[in-house]
Amino acid sequence: xxxxxxxxxxxxxxxxxxxxxxxxxxxxxxxxxxxxxxxxxxxxxxxxxxxxxxxxxxxxxxxxxxxxxxxxxxxxxxxxxxxxxxxxxxxxxxxxxxxxxxxxxxxxxxxxxxxxx
Amino acid sequence: xxxxxxxxxxxxxxxxxxxxxxxxxxxxxxxxxxxxxxxxxxxxxxxxxxxxxxxxxxxxxxxxxxxxxxxxxxxxxxxxxxxxxxxxxxxxxxxxxxxxxxxxxxxxx
Numbered sequence: 001x002x003x004x005x006x007x008x009x010x011x012x013x014x015x016x017x018x019x020x021x022x023x024x025x026x027x028x029x030x031x032x033x034x035x036x037x038x039x040x041x042x043x044x045x046x047x048x049x050x051x052x053x054x055x056x057x058x059x060x061x062x063x064x065x066x067x068x069x070x071x072x073x074x075x076x077x078x079x080x081x082x083x084x085x086x087x088x089x090x091x092x093x094x095x096x097x098x099x100x101x102x103x104x105x106x107x108x109x110x111x112x113x114x115x116x117x
Numbered sequence: 118x119x120x121x122x123x124x125x126x127x128x129x130x131x132x133x134x135x136x137x138x139x140x141x142x143x144x145x146x147x148x149x150x151x152x153x154x155x156x157x158x159x160x161x162x163x164x165x166x167x168x169x170x171x172x173x174x175x176x177x178x179x180x181x182x183x184x185x186x187x188x189x190x191x192x193x194x195x196x197x198x199x200x201x202x203x204x205x206x207x208x209x210x211x212x213x214x215x216x217x218x219x220x221x222x223x224x225x226x
Contacts (some may be wrong), residue, residue: 020220034214040186041125041218042159042218043121043204043216043217043218043219044216045216046213046214073165091158092162105163105188106214108159108160108161108162110159110160111158113158
């Protein structure tokens with residue numbers, strides 16, 4: 001099946017620093033990638049939809065200036081958590097839709113666990 | 118009311134038993150439905166799609182009841198490796214996925 005990678009897999013940072021997370025589709029092209037956040041024992045919450053070559057679409061309540069998304073190519077989207085604070089500690093997961101495949105299927109990256117001290 | 122609701126569990130089930138859990142959704146315009154499996158501290162993985170006529174994949178059977186707006190997952194002859202959180206996912210017309218919070222399943226030897 002299609003493979004999506006994320007880097008880094010985990011990161012610990014000090015409050016106030018910025019953290020960049022990369023999401024790559026390894027063997028397919030993705031015009032659309034999704035960024036989710038999952039707090040312990042809660043469901044995945046969609047943060048934003050990342051569209052190649054255009055601005056990301058953010059869900060209600062997600063600050064676009066805090067969570068910067070760049071989707072510069074058909075295989076790479078990045079999420080930057082700016083001025084991270086402890087409440088941003090979470091599991092961040094990206095997913096991608098294969099433009100050539102079933103549009104309903106999303107392939108997930110392995111996730112990035114962020115801990116802000 | 119949440120858009121997608123699941124019993125969080127945990128369901129503690131002896132190995133070999135049959136277990137079933139449901140998921141209800143609130144939006145009647147929902148287009149398609151899926152069950153995902155998520156192991157602890159891992160990303161979700163697609164288990165199976167849910168079709169209107171019901172579908173089976175080995176020990177797993179999924180059913181959809183549009184009239185009552187719920188989907189179900191049945192696991193027969195449960196294995197220790199089935200222990201995980203099972204996430205119900207509803208796909209809206211714009212391909213937006215709405216996720217349930219998951220049902221935790223623990224299979225005991």
